[in-house]
Structure formats: structure tokens, C-alpha cells
Amino acid sequence: xxxxxxxxxxxxxxxxxxxxxxxxxxxxxxxxxxxxxxxxxxxxxxxxxxxxxxxxxxxxxxxxxxxxxxxxxxxxxxxxxxxxxxxxxxxxxxxxxxxxxxxxxxxxxxxxxxxxxxxxxxxxxxxxxxxxxxxxxxxxxxxxxxxxxxxxxxxxxxxxxxxxxxxxxxxxxxxxxxxxxxxxxxxxxxxxxxxxxxxxxxxxxxxxxxxxxxxxxxxxxxxxxxxxxxxxxxxxxxxxxxxxxxxxxxxxxxxxxxxxxxxxxxxxxxxxxxxxxxxxxxxxxxxxxxxxxxxxxxxxxxxxxxxxxxxxxxxxxxxxxxxxxxxxxxxxxxxxxxxxxxxxxxxxxxxxxxxxxxxxxxxxxxxxxxxxxxxxxxxxxxx
Numbered sequence: 617x618x619x620x621x622x623x624x625x626x627x628x629x630x631x632x633x634x635x636x637x638x639x640x641x642x643x644x645x646x647x648x649x650x651x652x653x654x655x656x657x658x659x660x661x662x663x664x665x666x667x668x669x670x671x672x673x674x675x676x677x678x679x680x681x682x683x684x685x686x687x688x689x690x691x692x693x694x695x696x697x698x699x700x701x702x703x704x705x706x707x708x709x710x711x712x713x714x715x716x717x718x719x720x721x722x723x724x725x726x727x728x729x730x731x732x733x734x735x736x737x738x739x740x741x742x743x744x745x746x747x748x749x750x751x752x753x754x755x756x757x758x759x760x761x762x763x764x765x766x767x768x769x770x771x772x773x774x775x776x777x778x779x780x781x782x783x784x785x786x787x788x789x790x791x792x793x794x795x796x797x798x799x800x801x802x803x804x805x806x807x808x809x810x811x812x813x814x815x816x817x818x819x820x821x822x823x824x825x826x827x828x829x830x831x832x833x834x835x836x837x838x839x840x841x842x843x844x845x846x847x848x849x850x851x852x853x854x855x856x857x858x859x860x861x862x863x864x865x866x867x868x869x870x871x872x873x874x875x876x877x878x879x880x881x882x883x884x885x886x887x888x889x890x891x892x893x894x895x896x897x898x899x900x901x902x903x904x905x906x907x908x909x910x911x912x913x914x915x916x917x918x919x920x921x922x923x924x925x926x927x928x929x930x931x932x933x934x935x936x937x938x939x940x941x942x943x944x945x946x947x948x949x950x951x952x953x954x955x956x957x958x959x960x961x962x963x964x965x966x967x968x969x970x971x972x973x974x975x976x977x978x979x980x981x982x983x984x985x986x987x988x989x990x991x992x993x994x995x996x997x998x999x
Contacts, residue, residue, distance in 0.1 A: 700741070
């Protein structure tokens with residue numbers, strides 16, 4: 617989002633900002649590997665956790681898988697087989713639960729599957745001791761399969777735990793690398809934005825200096841009409857305004873003397889009477905009215921974006937007013953207001969100088985390069 621920069625006595629204009637929003641934070645989170653999340657550790661350090669390896673979630677998932685497996689296995693044994701819980705089946709189908717949970721989750725879950733399988737297999741279902749079996753043969757026959765389950769869970773689980781530890785380390789390293797890459801990319805974007813802003817400022821300043829020089833050349837005229845003709849040149853050189861106008865002060869008020877860019881159907885006023893609040897502000901207080909200011913918007917009342925007085929720099933008397941009706945939004949900043957004030961000052965100085973020249977030219981004794989004789993000069997002097 618853009619910030620707003622406020623200067624005393626100046627309009628409030630938006631400027632670039634490097635603030636990151638919630639959407640940017642989510643974008644950085646999406647750059648992490650799937651299932652990884654960033655957290656803050658006890659000492660404020662950055663910690664990456666694999667959401668898929670949370671103990672509570674894994675125990676819950678493993679328990680559900682065990683319940684579903686044994687429910688289906690016992691249902692199949694009851695409906696299809698003799699209901700002996702696979703006592704005489706070799707290898708016992710409960711090996712599936714032990715191996716799958718051990719390979720999938722590790723030692724602890726494999727031991728859980730082995731113990732659960734033993735309980736499900738022998739709870740109220742111990743086989744009868746045969747006549748030819750002694751006690752040791754009978755116990756061996758009962759505990760052989762459960763012991764194999766436990767040993768398999770320990771051995772396979774150790775291999776799986778090692779793989780999980782390596783996987784966690786690699787995923788954490790990958791997450792940290794991606795987080796660093798994202799931070800570097802964010803810094804790069806910030807530097808890139810700052811570079812663009814500096815380039816824009818430098819280009820604007822260079823353009824301002826060049827345009828001010830061209831504007832000054834455009835107003836170096838001798839007569840009022842020539843100054844009015846150069847009015848277009850200074851505006852096109854200094855500002856990118858699309859529509860603007862020049863009003864001159866008369867006995868009845870402000871009357872338009874020059875318009876540029878006015879289209880058919882535009883309802884801009886060509887005359888401002890003494891009772892108009894814009895004229896009173898410009899003439900009485902020599903104020904600049906800018907539409908971005910509440911007071912300026914009230915004075916303009918839909919008559920444009922900027923208006924400023926054209927003043928004689930010698931006696932501070934009002935000559936007229938310049939009004940800007942249309943300006944591209946990208947060009948309406950505080951530097952444009954400064955350039956507008958400079959234009960008003962230059963036009964006032966040029967018109968004042970041109971009026972003094974025309975008055976002096978009307979009183980000179982020579983016409984068309986001809987010099988009067990001494991007698992005619994004395995006669996003219998007495999007259």
C-alpha cells in the first residue's frame with residue numbers, strides 16, 4: 617500500500633512504501649517445502665517444523681489405521697473363515713499391521729502394532745496345549761510369533777527412525793535455504809523499488825531543470841501578445857497538463873485570455889465576477905487553490921485542479937489567474953504544484969515586463985527607425 621506524505625501548506629500525495637502485507641507473509645510461507653512451517657523458538661530463533669511428523673498427529677493416524685485394519689481382518693475371519701483369529705494361518709496376517717506401521721512411522725509405532733496384534737490374537741483365544749507338548753514347547757508355540765513381531769519392529773523401526781531423522785534434517789535444511797532465498801528475493805525487490813524511486817526522482821529533477829530553462833526561454837518576449845503566445849510553450853515544457861487557461865484581470869473581474877485543450881462540451885467558466893469565491897481568494901489573498909486540499913476543493917468547486925494568481929513582482933498587483941483543468945493523475949504530485957507556482961510567477965513577471973515595454977514604446981519619439989529633427993524634438997518636448 618502507498619503511504620501518504622504531507623508537507624506543510626502542500627497537498628497530500630501518495631508515495632512508494634516498502635511495507636509488507638499479510639499476503640506477502642503468506643507468499644513467503646508458500647515458498648517452504650510442503651508440510652514445513654516456520655515458528656519462533658524459545659530464544660527467538662527461527663525454527664522449522666515438519667507438520668507431518670508431529671507426534672500427536674502420528675499417534676492418532678496410526679491408531680486409526682490399526683483399528684480399521686483389525687476391524688476388517690476380524691470381520692473377514694468371522695464371515696469367511698472359522699473365527700479363530702488366524703491362529704493356524706502361516707504367516708499370520710497381523711504381520712501386515714506390524715510391518716506397515718514400522719516402515720511408515722518407526723520403532724514406537726511398530727511396537728504398538730506388535731503388542732496390539734498379540735492382544736488381538738490371544739485375548740480369550742489361547743490355543744489348547746497338545747498332549748505331546750511339554751510346557752516349554754507350548755510356551756514357545758505361543759510366544760514365537762509375538763517375539764518375531766517385536767524383534768522385527770525394533771530392527772525395521774531403527775532403520776526407519778534413521779531415515780526419518782535424515783529426512784527431517786534435509787527438509788529443515790531445504791526449508792532454511794528456501795527461507796533465505798525468499799529473504800534475499802524480498803531484499804532484492806525492496807532495493808529494486810528503491811532504485812526505481814531514486815531513478816524517478818532524478819529523472820524528474822533533471823526534467824524539471826531542463827523544462828524550467830525552456831520555459832524561461834519561451835517567456836522572453838517583448839509584447840503582451842507575444843507573452844500570451846509563449847504561454848503555451850512554457851506549459852508544454854514545464855508541466856504535462858492537458859487542459860489549462862489564463863485569465864486577465866479587468867474592471868468586471870477575471871476574463872479568459874488564453875485556453876488550451878478546452879473541448880466542445882466543457883463547462884469551464886470563461887468569466888469570474890468579483891463575487892466569486894475563487895476570485896476573492898486569488899485577488900484578495902493571493903492564494904493557490906489545489907483540489908487535494910479541502911479549502912482548495914471548496915474554492916475550485918469543480919472548475920479545475922489548480923488555480924493560482926499571476927502577480928506583478930514589482931508592486932505585487934494582480935494581473936490575472938492561471939487555472940489547470942486536467943492533468944494526468946501520475947503527474948499530480950507536490951513537484952507539479954511547485955512547477956505550477958513557478959509558472960505563475962514567471963508569467964506574472966513576463967506580462968509585467970511586456971506591459972512596461974508597450975507603455976515605453978508608445979511614448980518613444982522614433983517610429984519605424986526614423987529620428988525626428990532637433991526642431992521637431994523641441995516642439996514635441998514642449999507639447
